[in-house]
Amino acid sequence: MRAFVPFGVWLLTLASGLAQQPPLAKDPGPFLPPSDFPEDKVSKAVAGPAPHLPDGRPDFGGNGAWYPGFNGNIAETTWKGVKSADAHVDVPFLSWTLKTYNERVENRAKDDPEAHCLPVGVPRFMFDPYPFQIIQTHDQVVFVFEGDNYLWRIVNMDAKGKTHPRNLKSTWLGDAIGHYEGDTLVVDVTGFNGLAWLDQAGHASSDKLHLVERYTRTDSLTLKYEVTIDDPQAYSKPWTASNSIHWRPGMELMESICQEDEKSSIHMIGK
């Protein structure tokens, strides 16, 4: 018996040493009492069929705006006490992205670029609580966002078989090329700077990030968003996150300038 205890300890040590990855950082838990959280103000509008433009393309606009709600973690169905992404994903982390993710969660997202007024980035725009509108012209899809700096994003739709420019300058929002597949807008994005977080929780990416986004208006009030994250320098294989974004009839975007009298970020503390 006396010999068995040290042996057990040794066995445990060995087992933990052999484990490939440390455990995922835990959900930090609710940050607002549920009654204070505006997330679940359900629209009284009744969903109708998804509208189309006169030429048959799906219509992502109308009198209103899209509101993703707060979805702090693109790989979990609940995060910080509220509904998050549509589905749980076992994220195929590489060791550095797992380490970074755990640090960011445990550090209360202290260094989140978005909290310092830098661009939210893609795909996080579709998971953050900033309303947006989608404008479709014959050769572009323009996203305009209320937050966090009244940002916009342009998807170029204008060429068949168009490829991303060579020697792309790396940016926060990347270079986006889109096309329609039936009722789905498919957007291929690359040329990222690797600085934006994929979500508020802190999933990281590199400048090799390549996204395929799929937007489908499944009914008049719902925009189904799916994004495939392909980043061989950050994840061992591509993975897909999703969110159902709600239409708020009559909603208009307000000007929001994050850095106006910004005094918060210097007070942010982590562990």
Added chain:
Amino acid sequence: MRYYFLFCVLAVVHAQDLGSDGVWVPASVADMGSHASVPFQPWAKLKFQENYALKQNPLDLRCLPPGVPRIMLMARPFEIVQTPNRIWFVYEGGAHVWRQVWMDGRAHPKDPNPNWLGHSIGHWDRNTLVVDSIGFNDRTWLDDAGHPHTEQLHVIEKYTRMGTLTMRYDVEIDDPGAYTQPWASSSSLSLRPGQKLAEDICLDKISK
């Protein structure tokens, strides 16, 4: 004569179409008062001289939006996107922001929250887009030179497409808090066909 005919056709085609495959670039107008005798109120004249000596609005260094009409007097590319009820201005730089002009016949709100880009409503006067804006804060400058304004600022902008590649820009400043009477300036915008907007995030330059 043949060219005159061609010009007319182009002018008609583009009369109420400000969009394009390309970007618009304003002529740089540093001082919109240089060709007008500006009807300053005494405090506004002093403030202008003070701003002029600074050479730059200190808020630029914090990446705040340039405001109106200054954002149309800086040689930074932007796109105009037209939809039936709204016209959108999408700016590459100064700040990576957008602006919307309501074309659905609505009036301004009664007491708008003062902001950087104002509340804008528009209508067509023949082939001129007339944009009427109020609801500004008093922190932006009207131009690089530093013409000041108050929250009473009322800006009337007129966009007239003169041909495929050019647009006339007229702007009237009506601010009884800073000027004794309305005054105006004008400028032009050029189209760069095929050019796309680049991403220019001002904070990148100061946050590293």
